[in-house]
Amino acid sequence: MKYERIKGTNDIYGDEIHFWNFVEQKAKRIANLFGYEEIRTPIFEMTELFTRSVGEETDIVQKEMYTFVDKGGRSITLRPEGTAPTMRAFIENSMINNGLPQRFFYIGPMFRYEKPQSGRLRQFHQFGVELLGSSHPLADAEVLILAKSFLEELGIKNYQIHLNSIGCSECRVNYKRALKDYYSKHYDQLCDDCKRRFETNVMRLLDCKVDVQLAANAPKTVDYLCKECKEHYEKLKELLNLAGVDYVEDGNLVRGLDYYTRTVFEVRHSLLGAQNTILAGGRYDGLSTELRGPDLPALGFAAGIERLIIALKSEKVEIPRKPLCLVYVIPLGEASLRHVFEITSQLRKVGIPTIMDVNARNLKAQLKHADRLNAVIAVILGENEVSRNVVLIKELDTSQQHEVQFEYAVDYIVDMLKFKGLLSGEHS
Secondary structure: OOOOOOOOOOOOOOHHHHHHHHHHHHHHHHHHHOOOEEOOOOOEEEHHHHHHHOOOOOHHHHHHOOEEEOOOOOEEEEOOOOHHHHHHHHHHOOHHHHOOOEEEEEEEEEEOOOOOEOOEOOEEEEEEEEEEOOOOHHHHHHHHHHHHHHHHHHOOOOEEEEEEEOOOOOHHHHHHHHHHHHHHOOHHHOOHHHHHHHHHOHHHHHHOOOOHHHHHOOOOHHHHOOHHHHHHHHHHHHHHHHHOOOOEEOOOOOOOOOOOEEEEEEEEEOOOOOOOEEEEEEEOOOHHHHOOOOOOOEEEEEEEHHHHHHHHHHOOOOOOOOOOOOEEEEEEOHHHHHHHHHHHHHHHHOOOOEEEOOOOOOHHHHHHHHHHOOOOEEEEEEHHHHHOOEEEEEEOOOOOEEEEEHHHHHHHHHHHHHHOOOOOOOOO
16 A cells, blocks of 8 residues: 555655745744744644634634544544634633733644645644734734734735724624625525525625625625724724835625634735735634633734745745755764764864765765765765874865865864855854
């Protein structure tokens, strides 16, 4: 039997891993720059965490969650998103005692059973941020500025921020009534899922991927905002304008999760086709109380790493590729091994990526392998070199060779790599 990866998952290796390292490093840098601390939650949680937070009528809960009963008879779900687990961890560990607001970020895999296609997998990965403990529009502005800064740091340009407010539970009463009046006139045109949602959660109709045209002509949430929600939205737009964050107001934007309140936003990339949302989020002021925690305003976003990488490739963004090694150490014979171990260790201690041959091959084979690894320098140590207390240093790009006393070899290599522009001044 031939074993193959599960449909909707990917192996990440080779050149591809450079893109992942690039995105993850930039994500951590920006999060730290804004004062966000990393949080890591379990990959699986109690199923009720997601049914209560995400919403029982959402596509995620109805169709997409990976849910199973464990040996203890408990219903367990692989996490489909990162906000509910973060809030659960915040409540369970009494993090509120550390004061408010608190800022977190996470990077990790999520799981949804969807039809696999470009930018949509069953195991996918997200970088997310959560700001807990502020209801002020300044918090909304900060999260959107962070999102913009992250995309700029990556070098992505062809994107547009879509912004809307879906109001609070109070002003949504009138909006849902207007929505029902509108959709009742088009009930026979609705897909089967929307006919069910019409009775259970009418706002989910706006997120339907089938009845798109009906949603486009539906009443807009901003026309039904209460005074407080309207003031919050207007202040947020004012702050974004002050910060130089460009956005498009999108009255059809509601997002697909039930915990959202007031601010919602999506960042869409112009070159990605149907799966063009690369980052999205909003405010979820009622989530903490829904999970039996304190009354806690909060907001955040998540960015799909797979889609970000597709965007990077579509824009032909050049990313740095760290070499597996700069120096390849070649032992020739048993007598050289002590010296080989010593110089390899010294090179690594000063921060130089170094690989030592472990197959006891001949010189020609080792040089060929060093070339395949894109090494810059080969350090050759045989019985002859050991007897004279020297090393042979070979520049693989020019084939020039230099004989150097063993005790000066590391300094010589460091200087040579600096001269080639491959090391910064911090190496010594």
